[in-house]
Structures are given as C-alpha cells and as structure tokens.
Amino acid sequence: MAKKSARVHDRVKSVREEMHESMQFLKEAAVALDYSDREYQLLAGLSREVRVAMPLQRDDGSIETYYGYRVQHHNALGPYKGGLRYHPSVNLNALRWLACLMSLKTALVGLPLGGAKGGIDCDPKLLSRRELRSLTRYFVQKMHRNIGPNLDIPAPDVGTNAQVMAWIQDEYSVIYGYTPGVVTGKPTLVGGAAGRESATGRGLGIVMQQYAHHRADELPNKTAVIQGFGNVGLYAAMDLMNRGVKIIAVSDSSGGVTNKAGIDVQQLVKHKNATGSVLGFDGARDIDHQALLKLKCNFLVLAALSSVVDEALARRLKADVVVEGANNPVTYAGDLVLRDRDIIVLPDILASTGGVVVSYFEWVQNIQHMPWSEEQITEELTSRLASACDAVFAVATGQNCSLREAAHRIATERLKEALWITAF
C-alpha cells in the first residue's frame, strides 16, 4: 500500500504543477481506493483544452484582444458540464482544477454529466453591454464546435449571468437552429429552470438540514456565520433563516457585520442594495474579515473565495461545522488541521452542487421541451441531494473517514468505473 501511495504521489507532483493543490483530495481518494498509477492518471488527466483569441472593437474604436477558454475534464458519464467565467484572472491553469471539480460534483450527485469549465479573461464591469454581447457572440462563433447540448453545456459563473447565457443560446441557434439545451442558467422565458439562480444557496441549506438529521439534531436556533453575500451566500442566508437558523454574521468584499441576537437577512439585502455593501447595517455592528471567520458558531458557511481557510486559520476556527459553498475554500493543509480538531467539513463537491443539479433539470426540460414547476424542481433537488448526503454519511461512518474523504471516494470510484468502461 505504501509503495503504491508513493507511486501515485510522484505522479501527483507533476500533475499538480499544472493543476491545483485541491487535486490532493483526488489523490487521497485514489490512494484510499488502492488505484494504480495508470488509473490515477486517467482520473487526473483532461480530455481537451481550447483557447481562442477574440479581437474586440471597443466602443471608442480601439481594438483589444481577449482570450476565451474551455477546459473539458471528462465526458464518460455524459456531456461536459460547467460554468463560464468572465474575469481578468481566467487562464487555462485556473480552469483545469475547476473542470475536474465539476466532474467530481456531477459524479457524486449521480448526474449523467461530465465536468468542464471555461471563460474569457475580461473584466465585465469595464465593458459596455454592446461590448459584452459582441464578445460573447464572438466566443460562440469561435467555440461552437466544442459546445452543444450533447457535447458541452456551459452555465453562469463568476462575472456571467442569465443574459450572457441567452446571448450564447441565440448565437448557437443561429448556426444550428433552435437549441435551448446548449446552455443552462438562462432566463426562464427562454427555457431557463425556475429557481436556478437560488439553487446553489438553497442546496447548501438542504445539505445542512440532511447533516442535522444524520446527527439526530435540528437546525432551528443553530447559529451560522456566512462569508460572501453574492449569489451563493445570499440565497443560503435566506434559506437558512427560513429553516430557523440564526445568522449571526455576514460579510462581503468590503467587510462584515455581526449581531449575536441574529441578523434579519431581508433587511440586510435592502441595506446592501441601497448602499452597495453590508457595512453600516443598523441591525448589527461592523466586524473585519478575519475576526468574522473566527467567531464561535455552529456553522461557518464559506461562500466567497477559494483557499480561505489555510493551516493557520484552521487552527483558530471556532465553528463546529464548516460548509463549503465556494469551490475549495479550505486548503488541503487546512483540511488536515480541521480533521485533527474534529471540526466537520461539508465539502464543496456535496454542499455546493445545488446549482449544477438544477442546471441538469433545465437541460432535461430543454431536451423534452417541457418546463417543470418550481415545486417539482425543489422536490427533485431535495431528493437528489438527500440521496447524495446519505451515501456520503454512510461511507464516512463505514470507512471511518471525513465527509470530504467519503465524498471524494464515491465520486472518484464512479468516475473511474465510467472512464474504465469507456476507455478500455
């Protein structure tokens, strides 16, 4: 076993040079499942990477060249699936591990989809609506052979939204005829699923509820601290408040606010809409980013950035449970410390899958040309996530490992089986 672990480790080092430290979690699973080096390589490797140059004429007449990317990790279980990110930091390296993470998410929740990630290295806040539309349409003109409802289905991610998806659908349909299933996260009027926008945040609430059941516990009167008040954090806060959880602190990029008696999330949303940040909210006092993360609470929900909890911070957290709403907010080293301290982590590949599950429902609806009601979507979402939670809790108990290790083992095994069947 030790020998095999060492072999895998050597290969992981080289893969990590071009991928991300979160690949350590995949490596751990491969070692625990006693996979050979060849099997691990099959899992860690990528199917395809595409980079396209897009010279855009700006509104002032100048030309600026942007680069668009799509990284496809695997499609053994179904078409590639993953977000499209518009951000200056977008590059192949940044997208590779995110594509792999998508594969693990779809595999864990049993979706017939693979994993991918893509984007454009632009700052959408600095582009006019016309520039953004032109760039998006240009991306489709250059990339259309690599996406499609049976090939690769993008969705909104950082810096993109339902409008961007609508432009993609339209440009793709110009080439191939009406094809709503080429993207998910569209406006409902043009084929989007009801409740897609709130799905990741609501999914966090569902997973936390399942965790409480698993512990024969209840959510009402538990306390939560939420880092991030965007798409994931805001809807998670609302969902948790509706489940009776007391939200005692919330932060956004400008800082945080806290109130031990609980924050009224609806009022905080109004305040943020009016002032642009959570700071200065009447119903709470301001608190800085680091102090907020170290507050004593039942649940610390990380819904903003990657690599927030490193080894040092992990030693100082006072939460009972860390919930990963963002992608990889706890580093590998941080995770090892949390395991030592018996702080539970509800891992990203389980907790933040609500969005991709509802994206899957949208894709199914588009193929069937039959919209579902929001109630049906919520019911199916709850049922899918509950099954995934049950599987993860059972493996964690049976194999005496953390929930993250359990989730990675299940997802990795499914991926490996599918890749093996299709490749050999």
Ligand code: NAD
């Ligand atoms: P978003 O841009 O809507 O919101 C991000 C929030 O984080 C904003 O409120 C921002 O102010 C805040 N933030 C930024 N820096 C911060 C800091 N230092 N401290 C506290 N808050 C800070 O993004 P989102 O869609 O909510 O996504 C959040 C994370 O979750 C990202 O990592 C994303 O990749 C991941 N994720 C999103 C989805 C989804 O469906 N939106 C699904 C899975 C994973």
